[in-house]
Amino acid sequence: MKILIVNGSPKGDHSITLHTCLYIQKHFPRHDFEVLHAGQKSAALLKDLSPLTEKMKEADLILFSYPVYTFLVPSQLHVLIEKMKEEKLSFEGKYMTQVTTSKHFYDVTAHRFMEENCRDLGMICLPGLSADMEDLLSEKGRKQALEFFRNVCWRMRGKPDLPVKKGPFEIVIVTDLKKEDRELGEKISLLKDCLPGMRVRVENLRDFPFAGGCIGCMNCAPDGKCIYQDGFDTYLREKIQRADAIVYAFTVRDHSMGSLFKMYDDRQFCNGHRTVTAGSPMAYIVNGDLSREENLRLLLKARADMGGNFLAGIGTDEASVRDTASCLTYALKTDYQVPRTFYGVGGSRIFRDLIFQMQGFMKADHKFFKQHGLYDFPQKRKGTILGMYLAGALFSNDKLRKKAAPQIREGMIGSYRKVLKDF
Ligand SMILES: Cc1cc2nc3c(=O)[nH]c(=O)nc-3n(C[C@H](O)[C@H](O)[C@H](O)COP(=O)(O)O)c2cc1C
Structure with missing residues (x-):
């Protein structure tokens, strides 16, 4: 496959981000990579875009490599995108992905900016890699870079079944399904059908005898024991968190997952700020028009990112439910993990500081944070x-x-x- 690395960093070959791409190149010698220092040559390219656009047309995959600059991309790359759109260029059906480095401060908006504009230019956008600027220096970061690219290749090959023999995996579908909600029920059945060989279990929150919502009494702070006697803490730990992957299935209600899920999330306070399912994938099956729900979409992504869970997909119709099932299967079989983004990194730093201050009281959290090296103070x-x-x-x-x-x-x-x- 021919891959064009469009290096948007004004630092040219001194770019940290570019080095992540070069590391990928080194480990995938079967592919033909080429680097174009578009950020550094931005002024010349503005006069004549053809050295860039000709190469983009020849490539099977365009890999945008750039640092996150002030919520978005460097202006040198921004202006080139602007120019391509002014000239009404089209890269119909061309695959694109992106690699960024940053400190994760608004990396999400930069990735989204590129995806939205590349889609306008006719490209097919594949999920990118948002790495911390130091990730390449660690074994974990290097592994994530290679796994990211393997995942891109797998997607471009049409997501074939993987021969890896692991498992069987247990997937729990947590839902608030009502009997009369036929559409959601059908989506759940479809997802189950698309997960052959997996042990799939459905936990309907409507069947759980909730005694009430979290009352903020903080009784659970020292040891995770909830004041309610309805057994939710045990249910959460044994029936849900032990699964290899969690899928949440719901119908959009009042721009949200609905109040029963809200009660479920609030009651998870008995688990404090301990990301006990970190590393395992998750997904959503959503009934309703999610495309109109900007806030809810953000919430679904942030919920996964905060938990340290790879979001395998959000299935809203037949095609995306099937796609979610293959991505979930891929993630389970390959132990696929991605770096956290702004939502997760930012959120966990808030909690890191909070729990450190409250260590004398929130003892269970403090113990967990110490054990998992989460006190990563500068x-x-x-x-x-x-x-x-x-x-x-x-x-x-x-x-x-x-x-x-x-x-x-x-x-x-x-x-x-x-x-x-x-x-
Ligand atoms: C002008 C400027 C703006 C930046 N804005 C952000 C930002 O919004 N978020 C962030 O996490 N890092 C930001 N950074 C840090 C860079 O993204 C980071 O250093 C990156 O790894 C540099 O990559 P490069 O060597 O490939 O250019 C900024 C750096 C500069 C110089």
Whole structure:
């Protein structure tokens, strides 16, 4: 397959993001990769777009590689997209995906911006990789980069069944299905049919004898025991969280999943802020017009991202329910995991700080955070802080700044180049 890496970073071959793509290139030698430094050559390309657009037309896959800049993409890439649209270019049926690095601050809006514009240009958008700028330096980050690209290839091959023999997996479908809700019932049945070889179980929240909604008494803070005697905490832990994957199935009500799901989510406070299902995939089956529900769509994604769960899909009609089933199967068989985005990274930092302060009271959470290394405070990175003091001292002297600037540039990319050599 011919892959064009459109490098949108103004830093050209000093781009950290590009190094993630080069790492992918190194590990997929069967594919033919080419890099075009579009961000750096933006001014020239604006006068004549053809060196970029000709290559885009020849490629089977266009891989946009760029840093997240201020909620979106760098202006150098932005203006090229603008120009392509002004010129009414079409890349009908061309596959695109994207790799970004950032600190996850509004990476979601940048990815969405690219998807929306590439769709306008006729492209088929495949989920991208939003990596932290340091991810390539860790084994986990490198694995995620390769798994991301393997997933892109699998999608482009038409999502074939994988031969991997693992499992059987247990999938729990949590729903608030009413008897008269025929459409939702049919979607649930279709999903089950599309998951052959899996142990699929349905938990209907309507059958659970909820004693009431969470009253915020904080009784559960030290040990996770809810004040209600209805057994919800045990039900949650044994019937739902133990499954290999959770699928939530509901009909859109009042721009939400409905009040019964709200009670279910609030009652999960007995689980505090412990992301006990992190690493396992999840999905939704939705009945109703989700395309009109901007807030609900955001909520569904944030709910998955906060839990550290790969969102395999949101099935709303026959095709997308089938697609959700194959992506869920793929995720289970390959243990597919993606980095968290702004929703999850931002949210978990809020909780990290909160639980640290409340450690004397929210004992179960504190224990979990300590055990799972979730107290990743920047204060702990003494080497980085010292390095920054040194760079700051050099940069505060004009003469030294001129001399040091190229070295800092080299120094910043040096460790990424080393990764490319060593791994
Ligand atoms: C102008 C500018 C804006 C940035 N805006 C964001 C941002 O909105 N969110 C974020 O997480 N990181 C932001 N960053 C950090 C970069 O995304 C990050 O350093 C990236 O890894 C650089 O990649 P590159 O070396 O490929 O250019 C910004 C950096 C610059 C210079």
